[in-house]
Structure formats: structure tokens, C-alpha cells
Amino acid sequence: MRQNVLKIYLSDAEWDHVVGMAESVSMPMSGFARTFLVTQKPPRPKASGVTVEAVAALNRCGAFLNQFARVACRSQTLSPAEIREVTAAREHLLAIAEQLTGDRP
Structure with missing residues (x-):
């Protein structure tokens, strides 16, 4: 179970950019951010060429x-x-x- 919280502040532009990145791979923001921070690579879509x-x-x-x-x-x-x-x-x-x-x- 995850118990630790990381709180960051983003500008509107930064927020929109991160939301767009998460949506592009159909992931929730928390999962996208966690994967990106831990692996230092943006997650890839599970299915390429289709949604x-x-x-x-x-x-x-x-x-x-x-x-x-x-x-x-x-x-x-x-x-x-x-x-x-x-x-x-x-x-x-x-x-x-x-x-x-x-x-x-």
C-alpha cells in the first residue's frame, strides 16, 4: 500500500502539459506521474496505433x-x-x- 505523498505546485501551463501527457497514454495522473518519476521515462501506451x-x-x-x-x-x-x-x-x-x-x- 502506498502511504507516502509527494506534493508539488505547477503552473497552469505545466499542469495542462502533464494532463495531456497522461491522457495520451490513457493513464490517471497519479499513475502517470509515479511511473514517470520512478523510471525517468514517460509511460508508453499499452496499445499502439489504436486507443x-x-x-x-x-x-x-x-x-x-x-x-x-x-x-x-x-x-x-x-x-x-x-x-x-x-x-x-x-x-x-x-x-x-x-x-x-x-x-x-
Whole structure:
């Protein structure tokens, strides 16, 4: 648990600059400042070429699809054709993820 506090004063221009830097990597100010101070390098975005929000949305879609498929298979409420459609949708999401990250699970 972090218990120590560092308090600094910034001009409006400095504040705006730091806020912009944190927003550019989709990080909260505290996490950005801590990482920058400790590593002496600005944090890099977790996903290059796309926004972090897009990757998070894709992850949520994939998680929902996996949960849906598991429940449907357990309860056997989907027809074989519907299961094939869910599987195809999952494969499509994995293809998009591969384009975003360059690898496939």
C-alpha cells in the first residue's frame, strides 16, 4: 500500500502539459506521474496505433462471447447452427485482436 505523498505546485501551463501527457497514454495522473518519476521515462501506451478504449471494448466483447458460449453449451439451448455462429464470431474477434496486438492467444 502506498502511504507516502509527494506534493508539488505547477503552473497552469505545466499542469495542462502533464494532463495531456497522461491522457495520451490513457493513464490517471497519479499513475502517470509515479511511473514517470520512478523510471525517468514517460509511460508508453499499452496499445499502439489504436486507443486503449478500443482494445478494452474488444476484450469485453470477447469475454461476453466466451461466457455466452459456455452457458449456452452447458444448458444446451443453442442449436448446432447457432453454436457455429458463436464460434465464427469468436474467431472474427480473435482475428481483430491479432491485427491489434500482432499475436494470437
